[in-house]
Amino acid sequence: MTHRPMPEFPAGFRWGVSTSAYQIEGAATADGRGASIWDTFAHSPGRIADGSTGDEACDHYHRYAEDVALLAGLGVSAYRFSIAWPRVQPSGRGPANQAGLDFYDRLVDELLGHGVDPVATLFHWDLPQALEDTGGWLDRDIAARFAEYADLVAARLGDRMKLWITLNEPFIHMSLGHGMGVHAPGRMLLFDAFPVAHHQLLGHGLAVSALRARGSTPVAIANNYSPVRLAGETDADRAAGAAYDALHNRLFTDPLLGLGYPEELGLDQALIRDGDLDVIAAPIDVLGVNYYNPTGIRAAEEGSPLPFEIAPLDDYPRTAFDWPVVPDGLRDLLRQLRDRYGDALPPIQVTESGCAYDDGPDADGRVDDPDRIAYLDGHLRAVREAIDAGVHVTGYFVWSLLDNWEWAEGFTKRFGLVHVDFATQRRTPKSSYAWFRDQVVRP
Numbered sequence: 001m002t003h004r005p006m007p008e009f010p011a012g013f014r015w016g017v018s019t020s021a022y023q024i025e026g027a028a029t030a031d032g033r034g035a036s037i038w039d040t041f042a043h044s045p046g047r048i049a050d051g052s053t054g055d056e057a058c059d060h061y062h063r064y065a066e067d068v069a070l071l072a073g074l075g076v077s078a079y080r081f082s083i084a085w086p087r088v089q090p091s092g093r094g095p096a097n098q099a100g101l102d103f104y105d106r107l108v109d110e111l112l113g114h115g116v117d118p119v120a121t122l123f124h125w126d127l128p129q130a131l132e133d134t135g136g137w138l139d140r141d142i143a144a145r146f147a148e149y150a151d152l153v154a155a156r157l158g159d160r161m162k163l164w165i166t167l168n169e170p171f172i173h174m175s176l177g178h179g180m181g182v183h184a185p186g187r188m189l190l191f192d193a194f195p196v197a198h199h200q201l202l203g204h205g206l207a208v209s210a211l212r213a214r215g216s217t218p219v220a221i222a223n224n225y226s227p228v229r230l231a232g233e234t235d236a237d238r239a240a241g242a243a244y245d246a247l248h249n250r251l252f253t254d255p256l257l258g259l260g261y262p263e264e265l266g267l268d269q270a271l272i273r274d275g276d277l278d279v280i281a282a283p284i285d286v287l288g289v290n291y292y293n294p295t296g297i298r299a300a301e302e303g304s305p306l307p308f309e310i311a312p313l314d315d316y317p318r319t320a321f322d323w324p325v326v327p328d329g330l331r332d333l334l335r336q337l338r339d340r341y342g343d344a345l346p347p348i349q350v351t352e353s354g355c356a357y358d359d360g361p362d363a364d365g366r367v368d369d370p371d372r373i374a375y376l377d378g379h380l381r382a383v384r385e386a387i388d389a390g391v392h393v394t395g396y397f398v399w400s401l402l403d404n405w406e407w408a409e410g411f412t413k414r415f416g417l418v419h420v421d422f423a424t425q426r427r428t429p430k431s432s433y434a435w436f437r438d439q440v441v442r443p
């Protein structure tokens with residue numbers, strides 16, 4: 001582990017941590033909450049590694065005051081959480097369920113009372129099941145439903161929100177949820193999942209207008225990015241790299257920033273109606289960047305249904321998820337975004353960065369996680385290098401505050417600065433929590 005002092009960050013830099021509703025809240029039926037696609041998926045046999053569900057998760061719904069105290073102890077200036085659409089509209093449409101909004105109202109006030117800026121994601125994958133039943137994100141009508149929901153939330157919380165994030169990682173929701181069936185709703189459509197991309201982006205654009213109409217800004221979206229590392233040097237490898245880059249890194253960013261869809265993806269033009277691209281390109285105030293790792297790519301074998309092949313990235317340490325630890329990938333990505341989009345690029349906040357390790361308490365009850373400290377140290381230095389190279393980065397959020405329910409991996413992957421014993425709900429700050437507070441948040 002390094003003992004070099006962390007370089008200083010610009011004054012006003014936003015330090016935060018991120019979470020999402022289904023991963024921490026529990027209280028799956030409290031106060032009128034409807035079912036989401038993740039309830040359905042988690043309760044279907046064989047979908048989740050350890051057979052668990054988010055029914056209870058971290059019980060944050062009841063323990064939010066304790067968790068806000070942990071945020072205050074950490075000294076962060078911002079907390080990114082997500083709002084569960086099925087708490088607000090249990091059947092995905094109609095008037096707001098005020099009892100569901102009450103929870104977020106209490107949470108926002110608790111945060112402000114501790115000097116922590118609330119940053120809310122409107123959609124972190126937990127679609128009301130009733131909307132899935134009528135086609136979900138494959139149905140164009142959902143974009144209008146999402147904007148209506150955004151308006152209901154803004155009406156209640158807009159006076160106190162410091163940053164809105166419309167969607168979390170539309171690429172992952174499309175690819176893992178609708179392309180490969182690994183996440184809810186479990187569809188395996190491969191490239192026929194593209195309508196999910198267009199309808200998410202359209203929903204985003206309409207939601208941006210709805211928030212602005214309420215006078216509630218600033219507004220962002222949080223995209224997942226994975227810079228390409230070529231695992232070969234032939235023209236075919238380079239073409240494969242460009243194809244993967246268009247899919248993972250450009251599909252959800254080119255149209256947002258006014259460039260339209262990458263041509264090489266060959267999206268069905270019938271999906272795109274007059275005016276859609278203008279709606280999608282509504283100006284945003286911040287681009288949220290979620291980064292975990294680069295992707296190794298080489299040319300596909302002949303006859304493959306994909307225009308690329310994923311190649312393992314050897315030669316790097318790995319997390320418990322078997323993801324390679326490549327801090328330089330974050331620096332390269334941030335510079336690439338700046339080079340690619342130039343003046344069209346709004347200020348960036350890194351809205352997720354973090355790692356899973358098999359952390360647990362030692363005989364004295366302490367949870368030491370030197371690997372996480374090394375991970376965060378490396379990634380923060382990478383952000384600092386990107387800032388030095390002229391990229392406008394104004395914030396960094398660690399994924400995550402708490403060990404939580406990690407989607408298809410259930411409780412088997414621990415991403416927290418705070419350890420959670422899921423049998424007792426006992427929270428124990430790990431050594432990375434103290435490190436983040438001392439080295440970074442309060443230098």
Ligand code: BGC
Nearest residue numbers: 172224225226291292293323
């Ligand atoms: C990707 C990560 C992504 C994750 C979503 C992984 O395959 O490498 O970047 O965040 O899936 O759970």
Ligand code: BGC
Nearest residue numbers: 020168169172224352399406
């Ligand atoms: C998601 C988080 C998830 C994290 C680790 C991101 O793709 O936004 O919900 O827990 O990656 O997989």
